[in-house]
Amino acid sequence: MGNQDIVQKLWNLCNVLRDDGITYHQYVTELTYVLFLKMMKETNKESILPEQYRWNSLTERHGMALQQHYRQLLLDLGNEGNETVKQIYMHATSNINEPKNLEKIITSIDQLDWYSAKEEGLGDLYEGLLEKNASETKSGAGQYFTPRPLIDVITKLVDPQPGERCNDPAAGTFGFMIAADRHIRSQTDDHFDLGQKESEFQKYQAFSGVELVKDTHRLAMMNALLHDIEGEIMLGDTLSDDGAILKNFDVILTNPPFGTKQGGERPTRDDLTFTTTNKQLNFLQHIYRALKANGKARAAVVLPDNVLFESGVGAKIRADLMDKCNLHTILRLPTGIFYAQGVKTNVLFFTREKTDKDSTKDVWVYDLRTNMPSFGKRAPLTVGHFDAFVAAYIAEDRTKVEDERWNVFTREDIRKKGDSLDIGLIADESLSAYDNLPDPVASAEEAMGKLEEALALLGEVVAELKAIDAKPDSDEEVNGKEQHERKNRYEQQNSEFAKVAEASGVYGDE
Template structure:
């Protein structure tokens, strides 16, 4: 994972560190790691609104930041709880969504007063100059780096997100979608990329500026507490598009279509309870969430038109998506029929906190027909003979430099490429070679001689979870086969 200090300016990093140190106060009041950022979000929303021009417009005067800063003891505590309740019922939809069902985890009025005073005393002039959005993103990343919080289990490293965005080259006027939005890392990075290319949107027409702020990005997040953080992140980056609370693998997700670009890292594992997606528009039933998300993604891409190429996607997926038999093979075949699956990046191990998880990035573009989309698949092995990444050896943008050079300058994989052979990292495999392997895309050819290459067993709980997920998937597929056979 990219080091937080490398990703932020020194000023922002210092403020983030001070904010995170406030979590010691929360811990002293019995607040769990998982609730740290949520609790701070309530307070930071009010303080940041105070520090932003027109930020207080939608907050009633009696519930703005100064009303907290001027109180102490029990009156402060009672006012804060009432404030959370009232803002949760706000007429402003974004404010109401951020404070929906908000409750404080604090129990001691003195701890609340300490938090308010400490936040009030931060260098907000510098924070405004650096960007409040960067400050909040830094806090989210800091939370993810703390393994005790649980937030970092499948946190997508910022260096990986930025590499995917650079390769996909999002453009003004495009509709960009993340069906598993998390705290909005991918969409914020895409927004940042576009703003850098357009002088913070000032080079665009007023109509296109409005589109970028209100219609360019949309996503869906299943977990209410994470959705709250995503909304806050969007607000601080001046993104006012729809970020829905819902389950993409249910009927909620059927409206998430017609995307020019999908950037995402879907959650790993089977659907809760071992059930299947409740969508009735999926061709293939599966209990494997990644395979279900993959179906959603390639079906949601916009078809090519006379003046626009087909929608494109860059998606983080675990190894099992590349080799799982039966339904997995059918979904991969359907993907390669409907899309040009032009590139697979085999990612290093250790970049997610669940150390046993091996992942890849799939890059593909929607084909104009329903068949014949993929002719060749290029695979880049960034896993073999690589360092063991973690806190001591952070994953940085430099680690992606050779891959980005091999990928080429065109987002849809059409740049001239060189097959580096069985001793190089980048190789081409024909559609026939893949079909002869029962659509197995799990290509590995380099002898891994790195010190971290001895496939170390995951922790026992991780191993047990992985076995359980495979058993649940297998159990569902057996039942599906019995149904087909009328047994």
């Protein structure tokens, strides 16, 4: 049994909890409490747990005795003992009201093929569960879960190296940092090429993050632990004073939350140069200020379209970014790849330079949005969709890349646009049907001419009718031949009027 099979079996267990009214997100959190204990047993790390709260303490109890023991376990593990354990179980409460449901979950987890799971990696198993949760739109989890293919491509291009301090100020489930760790492990033979000191740095100091939501922070802690990462994941708000101490990073990879601060209030940090209620603009300020100003520190950040074109303070922040950093690449992402289907997003790639003025010379933009398929659950985004972009990004000479989606804009071009970065989108083929429409001014003039002709003919018809009505209809003044001629002339004029009026649209569909 592979990890995907195990993930599906674990996911199916949520059906057991429906009667308890538990949501998808609550289910994953609840599952994390139980899975952590089982995984500590399977990885021989139960020593970090009090003996009375290890896995076997759950399997040997039943009914109400099991439920009472479980609730006490959650309370005690969140208040005492190992620091990592405390953070995972901090403020933990169970929403499972039926003892039989709790017992069913514990029994089912105990019977899974854990040998196969360990062979494939327990971290990958847990990430698979988080990804499954994000793909279920009812769970709402997709709003903070960045698609794995996008994370992998971004991480590959930013290329974090051993010894570099990496951070995600909006960590979510810690996906970016886990991808960065995986990237470095692949380059160092799983750290075997590193010395002991360097290896310990990678485990304890290289990767850090901040997460605001308690339950999401819990998932991030579990995810990191199962990937053998023990860097600091702060429970807090980057846009508060908590974030002011986050500085001097070599690499920042992140997808900040969308929207404004709750209630529309401004961030409580007083060290940001520009104040705004726009969360993404504040995160952007934090990110380029938190990088080392050494010409090597770099970032990739996922941002919605409004960050590219918002005027006022938005334009000032973009100008400040381009002064302090070399904003060398923007990737316009396809729509439909996030939980919020209508949100249009981009990835900004930049390097923090040593100077604070005129660091950006040219901005290369790749349009992966226009004329792309509609992505979603049935048509998932894959790494392969980024192949052409990756080729353009890493090209030794970007000017020689022949791809209509790949365009460059000078800093002067952008300055003329009011420092708007809403640039680089190619022609939309869905609009090509309108390309051969006649000039609207010429069409309007032609229609007016036809209407004037129709009105003139109508005037003649009215005048003729009045003339007929004015003369007495008698054999003495109007013989049969004249009557016949007038009738024919009237019908001819009326026919001509009808043709002109129809051509000019006077009659319409009726």
